[in-house]
């Protein structure tokens with residue numbers, strides 16, 4: 001019974017967060033604006049870079065895969081890189097400069113003005129993501145934050161901020177990947193209208 005309560009409680013909190021997201025006009029606008037900025041960057045020869053820790057690292061990789069491979073349309077690959085995958089780079093930077101630099105240094109090395117960087121942190125306080133957003137801004141990238149209600153303080157660092165309406169990491173991640181799927185669909189529609 002305790003196990004069942006745990007499961008049903010989790011489902012209920014998920015459903016309530018999705019409902020809050022659906023009713024959140026600012027969130028829906030943020031999703032549309034993020035898709036528009038990514039499409040504009042890719043159209044102009046830019047690329048998308050993403051980073052996060054733990055489950056959000058998996059989300060960064062998931063989103064890059066949707067664009068480089070395909071989301072729903074059979075079309076040309078779109079340039080997207082998750083900065084979470086190269087263990088040589090991550091261990092070298094982590095070992096030589098510190099873990100808080102693992103994304104920031106990649107942003108400075110790989111980012112070009114007009115690219116888009118998405119930093120994903122459910123708390124809004126992971127130093128490696130915050131430093132990468134600072135580096136992206138200094139390097140002339142479009143800065144996008146994915147966070148939850150605890151992460152609103154990221155706003156000054158972000159051109160666009162997606163705030164999932166929850167303070168629970170796992171639930172925030174679920175809203176993030178739902179929003180990311182919507183963004184991938186919008187980017188495909190914008191860039192490949194004839195494929196519809």
Ligand SMILES: O=C(CO)[C@@H](O)[C@H](O)[C@H](O)[C@H](O)COP(=O)(O)O
Nearest residue numbers: 053054055056121122123126169170
């Ligand atoms: O996936 C989960 C929890 O659902 C964890 O791996 C979680 O991502 C990790 O604890 C992260 O280190 C949390 O970092 P952040 O979202 O606060 O930046």
Ligand SMILES: [Zn+2]
Nearest residue numbers: 055169170173
């Ligand atoms: Zn998780």
